[in-house]
Amino acid sequence: EAEVAQSPRYKITEKSQAVAFWCDPISGHATLYWYRQILGQGPELLVQFQDESVVDDSQLPKDRFSAERLKGVDSTLKIQPAELGDSAMYLCASSLNPASGGETQYFGPGTRLLVL
Amino acid sequence: EDQVTQSPEALRLQEGESSSLNCSYTVSGLRGLFWYRQDPGKGPEFLFTLYSAGEEKEKERLKATLTKKESFLHITAPKPEDSATYLCAVGSGYALNFGKGTSLLVTP
Numbered sequence: 001e002a003e004v005a006q007s008p009r010y011k012i013t014e015k016s017q018a019v020a021f022w023c024d025p026i027s028g029h030a031t032l033y034w035y036r037q038i039l040g041q042g043p044e045l046l047v048q049f050q051d052e053s054v055v056d057d058s059q060l061p062k063d064r065f066s067a068e069r070l071k072g073v074d075s076t077l078k079i080q081p082a083e084l085g086d087s088a089m090y091l092c093a094s095s096l097n098p099a100s101g102g103e104t105q106y107f108g109p110g111t112r113l114l115v116l
Numbered sequence: 117e118d119q120v121t122q123s124p125e126a127l128r129l130q131e132g133e134s135s136s137l138n139c140s141y142t143v144s145g146l147r148g149l150f151w152y153r154q155d156p157g158k159g160p161e162f163l164f165t166l167y168s169a170g171e172e173k174e175k176e177r178l179k180a181t182l183t184k185k186e187s188f189l190h191i192t193a194p195k196p197e198d199s200a201t202y203l204c205a206v207g208s209g210y211a212l213n214f215g216k217g218t219s220l221l222v223t224p
Binding site: 004006031033040041042043044045048055056091093098099103104105106107108109110112 | 120147148150152157158159160161162165203205207209210211212214215216217
């Protein structure tokens with residue numbers, strides 16, 4: 001069964017350091033999403049890609065967060081510098097094109113980030 | 117603005133004791149109501165998508181229903197392995213707006 005891959009699974013870093021997360025979506029899925037989930041809350045969208053283009057990054061803190069999907073396949077989310085409040089689970093999801101009825105999103109295992 | 121409210125926040129059931137989880141929503145232009153299961157430390161696992169009022173879907177001991185204002189996830193004769201957080205999300209536009217989830221514990 002095809003799955004969304006994410007790495008690393010866990011990351012511990014110190015405040016002001018840079019961190020990067022990687023995501024490989026399900027093959028053939030044109031749309032890729034990055035979410036942040038704080039313990040006890042539902043996931044919140046950070047950025048959405050359609051192929052290599054950003055569709056929505058309105059909730060991405062652009063002073064410290066960046067995301068790219070250069071070839072329209074895998075994606076990287078970066079935080080620089082990390083702050084204590086960034087400690088959370090970072091989830092990647094993918095779907096077929098939602099404009100064509102492919103709304104269902106499939107999630108990866110997530111990256112648990114702890115900022116000390 | 118889309119809003120999703122799940123209740124109860126936590127639910128404890130004995131094995132075999134059926135119950136329902138609620139998801140109330142307000143959305144401009146529903147593009148789907150989604151249910152996910154999330155185990156501790158893992159990503160959400162897709163369960164169901166519902167698109168229109170009156171629609172129902174079933175999978176093993178789970179049954180999801182949808183009205184114009186809310187969705188229910190019915191759990192029939194639950195087992196301890198059904199213990200997890202159940203997340204509801206609505207799609208309007210292309211993003212999903214999630215509720216905070218219901219944490220379900222099923223005891224033997």
